[in-house]
Every structure is written in C-alpha cells, then in structure tokens.
Amino acid sequence: MSTGHVELARAQQERWQTAYEQHPHLHGTEPSVAAQWAAGVFGAAGIDDVLELGAGQGRDALFLARQGFSVHATDIIETALDQLRLDAQREGLDDRLTAALHDVRDPLPPADATVNAVFANLLLNMAFSRAELRSLVAEIRRVLRPGGLFVYAVWSSDDGCAAHWQELDDGLARKDGFVGRFFDEALIHDLSDRWRLDDATPYDEGPEPRRMWRVTLARSE
C-alpha cells in the first residue's frame, strides 16, 4: 500500500471518529433497506447468526437482533460500537448482540468456514483500494461455510451525485473530505469471481435519494 493511501485511510478514520462523537445516531435509527432485505434472505435460508462488518452505531445490527438473529457487529470506530452496545443494553438485546473493534483491511478473526452469513451496508464503498476490496471479499468467502451468504449494499455509479465528486486514483472519489467509491455492474461482477451471484439489484434509498446496489453472494463450494 502506498504512503498516500495509508494517510488517506487514517484521515478517513479520523473523520468517522469525529462524526460519531458528534452524532449518537449518525445514520438514524431505522434499519437500512439492505438490512431488511438481508433479514428475509438469511431467514429463508434458515440462518440465525450474522457477522456484520462496518456496523457503525448499529442501526442494522439492532434491527437484525430484534428479528431474532444472533449478531456479531464490528467496526473500526470504538465510539460507534459503544453507542451500539448502549442501545443493545437499553433494548435488552445484549444477549444476542456482541460488538468488537475490527479493521476489515486485516484478516477476519473467524476460522475458515465457520460463519453462516455476513452483512455489510455501505462499507465496501469506503476508501478501499481495489486490491483491498478483493482481499476483503476473499476473506469473507474464507470464513463463510459452503452455502453461506454475503449481502452487501454500496453506492451506485448511476447516482446523480457521483458526477459532483472529485475523481481520485484507482476509481476512488472525494467530496467534502469524504473518500469513497461508486460501484458499477462490472465491479460487482469482478468481486463475484468464485461466488454464486444470487442478486444484484439497483434501488434508491434516503431522502435525497441515493442510487444503490444491493448484492447477494453465496459461497457455492
């Protein structure tokens, strides 16, 4: 990884830290559209435990726990996880919701083929290089059991605001200090190599609204 990329990643982490310190429910308390989809897909597959990556303050982890799933939520910002733990305790969900600090650029903690489902809303479109994205997706595949499911949601390159972001190297873009990536169909297919691609659906979410992709991958072997 280049020095520039390390600095960029560090600056992004600081921005998240500050944003979460200033807003106890930065992304609101309602579950994302993708989490509601994931609950249906995981439930239909008979799955009752979920590893959530980039969970933030846990609006989706809390929702999934309310639906009866056991959830292990991870994020790179401890302040966000503290809020998640507090809300889980307040709602009496702490028996099926755990949270731990983890940077997804590092190997995932679970052993090979031990996880039934992984969920990540608005994580893969953060400031990751393409190489980091590929290795994260390979890590997720490694920890999933055969037949396990990975549902993720990301910004779409068809979003109207993509044009207003400043282009950076490696397909990343910057606006107001935030760096991220808009996904096109080709990238979704590229990251689906060695997976069964069950679903890739565009949809709109939020008041603006934003154009997103919802993707469901299955570890087929």
Ligand SMILES: C[S@@+](CC[C@H](N)C(=O)[O-])C[C@H]1O[C@@H](n2cnc3c(N)ncnc32)[C@H](O)[C@@H]1O
């Ligand atoms: C757009 S927020 C989405 C939060 C949450 N999934 C939601 O929808 O409410 C992106 C999240 O990714 C986390 N994140 C960014 N880089 C990360 C990394 N390298 N490892 C783990 N989490 C990361 C941020 O801290 C932030 O909580």
